[in-house]
Amino acid sequence: GLLDVRLREGHPRRIGDPGRNSAEQLxxxxxxxxxxxxxxxxxxxxxxxxxxxxxxSRRALVRAFSGRSRRLLFETLPEFATAETLGPLRDAFSGELEVALGLESTTRGSSRASSTRTPRRPPTSTPVTGSARSGCAPRPTCC
Known part of the structure; x- marks a missing residue:
């Protein structure tokens, strides 16, 4: 079985309680x-x-599924996948975290970048092992 969790923030870090919308969606x-x-x-x-x-909100989501789900996948751009961002999530989740690395693309003549996504199977799927203390050790996997 598979559960899709779709978070739609709309506006990054809204004034007031930035996690409220995420908490309701969770x-x-x-x-x-x-x-x-x-x-x-x-x-x-x-x-x-x-x-x-x-x-x-990220930690709350990961903690909520820890002990319930065996695998949790999310997508990010490579520049955000660091030991500082992944470590706390790895420590909070008892199963396997899988990181799908997205790519940025632009259309010729356009200054707007957009995220390229593969909806059914991410282009690069990387289970994360280790902990924040060990610096995380991404283990690339293929399709």
Whole structure:
């Protein structure tokens, strides 16, 4: 089984309580959760970008599925996948974290960059092992 969790922040770090929207969305996802062993988290951009999903909301989501799901996948741009962002999530999740590394692309004549996504199978899927103390050890896997 698979559960898709879609976070739609709309505006990064809203004035007031930046995690409120994420908390409400997490509550709705948990209400739909039926012991699926594999959870995929979708955002409109990069899950590890603090402007997209604040760090406490990320940790809350990962903790909520720890001990329930065996694998949790999320997508991010490579520049956000660091020991500082991955370590706390690795420490909070008892299963396997899988990071799909997205790419930026632009259209000729356009100054706007957009995230390129592969909806069914991420282009690069990297389970994260280790801990913040060990600096995390990404283990690339292929399709």
């Amino acid at each position: 509550d709705r996802a948990l209400a739909r959760y039926r012991d699926e062993p594999y959870v995929k988290v979708y955002t409109s951009g990069s899950f590890l970008d603090d402007r997209e999903v604040d760090p406490e």
